Amino acid sequence: MENLGYLLQDDDIPQAVKRRSVKEKSKSVQLENVSKKYLFAKRAIDVILSFCAVAVLSVPMLLIALVVFLQDFHNPIFKQVRVTKDGRFFTMYKFRTMCVNAEQKLEELRSQNEADGPVFKMKKDPRVTPIGGFLRKTSLDELPQLWNILVGDMAVIGPRPALYNQYDLIAARDAVHANDIRPGLTGLAQINGRDELPIDVKARYDGEYAADITFLNDAKIFLHSITYVFQRRGVVEGGTGTMQQAQNSQKKQK
Secondary structure, rough: OOOOOOOHHHHHHHHHHHHHHHHOOOOOOOOOOHHHHHHHHHHHHHHHHHHHHHHHHHHHHHHHHHHHHHHOOOOEEEEEEEHHHHEEEEEEEEEEEEOOOHHHHHHHHHHHHOOOOOOOOOOOOEEOOOOOOOHHHOOOOOOHHHHHHOOOOOEEOOOOOOOOOOOHHHHHHHOOOHHHOEEEEEEEEEEEHHOOOHHHHHHHHHHHHHOOOOOOHHHHHHHHHHHHHHHHOOOOOOOOOOHHHHHHHHHOOO
């Protein structure tokens, strides 16, 4: 559900990064208070839900892909390298929400970046297409990740997958063992602020979830996420940590 203003094509991924995704696999820490039986059931639920969702939403997804394609006659899907369980890399899919030459325009806009780290975000990003803006606000751009869930790169519920070079977020999650589980389509942080939360707060929520994975918690997060999507709560084009930035601004005014 998280919207990142960073576009990365497969050809842009350094070979060293691709090799690392195969060679560097850290051993998962045994998480306390987590039922191994439920982890098995959780994966089974993920497969069933993602398969059914793909079957039911295949026509709407094809229509979205067609609309995105017709706006400029380019590939409606783009790829991002993200981090999955045990620090491994995988290719995450989304519907393209930006213009084709978004990377070239990024250099011109970099001085207006309102986010920290490798993620670029700004209010009213001119690279976002009108269709893309709608897809982001409704989180429909995330639908291709159903395939990531089906093949095992992601789960329905879990921490949102970090970019491969989002080192601060990866390190913060390592400290709370949140990288020991599969990332999700939505998670505890997403129903507690989503884009508004600073990285340390996001990581804290992710760690809390990783330490207490239960069916009841997953069900609550799933239902709350549906509400958030319809209400469009927590979606901030200004970038990660917008809530904190606003609070800091208010303190300065005082």
